[in-house]
Amino acid sequence: MSVADVREAITQAHREEWARVVASLTRRFGDLDIAEEAAAEAFATAIERWAADGVPPSPGAWLTTTANRKAIDRIRRENKRGDKQKEAQLLYDDDPPEPPDAIDDERLRLIFTCCHPALAMETRVALTLRMVAGLTVPEIARAFLVQETAMGQRITRAKAKIKAARIPYRVPSAEDLPARVSGVLAVLFLVFNEGYLATGSGTDPVRHDLTAEAIRLARLIRALLPEDGEVAGLLALMLLTEARRTARVSASGELVTLDEQDRGAWDPALIAEGHRLVRERLAAAAAGRAPGRYQILAAISAVHTSARDIRDTDWSQVLALYDQLVRLDPSPIIALNRAVAVAELDGPEVALAAVDRLADRLAGYHAYHATRADLLRRLGCSQESRAAYDKAIELAGNTAEIAYLTRRRDQLG
């Protein structure tokens, strides 16, 4: 077996088995730290052993067994040092055995623990990327422009808190599930958005590794909770956004807005999958299950991706969906996006009036100024438009977006 084959097998096993190995060890030993370290050691051992002995017939089972041995070795070592309290400190799980049709995937417990509301949002994101997605600490640090040591400490502190405060390692009860699932989706959406519109001057404008990871985790949660409408909605939203990835940034590294994108470059397979999910949720909505915000955002995205040309866009449908969304989530950012649809239906003047009403709440948000700049440009108010572009450029964090806004500003007459 060639070195490349072994490397490929390890990469694939890492993608498919990492979370399962960490989850099953956490369940067995009740300690995230031991599980993470033993899983990492098992993969390191696999690199040596698989190259010498060949890839085992069941890589997942091999990794789990090896990781289990590593964990037991560590516990024995520590017990020899007289750490008799170890067992008492272990996380535990006193749930009665679940019926076979219940949600029983080990990875779900892991996700819910990593996304526990007692942890800070940024900690949940970091922990989920490390424990569930298997990214390394340096990779996560790079993704969020944080020093490696600081990111390492954040994850270490989180593991220590989970253990000391006894954050339970289990899927929440049915009564708590909706709120907790929505917490998990918020983490995934944050990871996706950071990949979709990466912040910081030193990074790529689109971080495909993060968008891909968010989609992979959303697929996993979808497989585990197939009945949850918002899970389907978020997955559809991510797929329909990801489908436009290659068309979103030009060869010169400039952001390409929806109206200027080459729609032929959109990924038809991702769009088809996203549309299927949206149709499934529309059927559920017709049967009386009110859609949540991710489902509505996905439906808006489906309207856009259904139009072969920007001129074919069904703007009244987009506006109707935004109206529905505003009732659910009266945030100024939703109102801002709604105004973009208003501009297409009622003209830029009406839209500008709506946008200006958001001034107090969105003055620090680059998209507010970028939207104003575009509306003012369409109204022929060059000077005001220029000032708004200046403000948007000052506040924007994404390099491709800054390049786009700068060109637009410089094109003003």
Next chain:
Amino acid sequence: MQYLVSVINDKTNSGTPEEQAAIDVFNDRLMAEGHWVFAGGLGAPSSATVIDNRGEEAMFSDGPFVESKEYLVGFWIIEAADLDVALKLAAEGSKACNRKIEVRPFL
């Protein structure tokens, strides 16, 4: 597993009769469901005395060890299977005493 549930005061009044009545109801529930270990209200920070006997002789100083607008005004010690149970109880406690609450595990 035991948790210290601290009640943080950030206002001037020291608890209304309605708050006290709600706390009594909550305490009864803690006892009935086996979560109760101990609870108590505290005197004002100005009634505190700090003692430091690490040196030659004990030093006494008047007032709390840290001056702040927010301070500990009372606490519960509860027995709970895990943090989820503790957080649920603390959320009800916060409603009952009408104050912010901090949950911290005992070692």
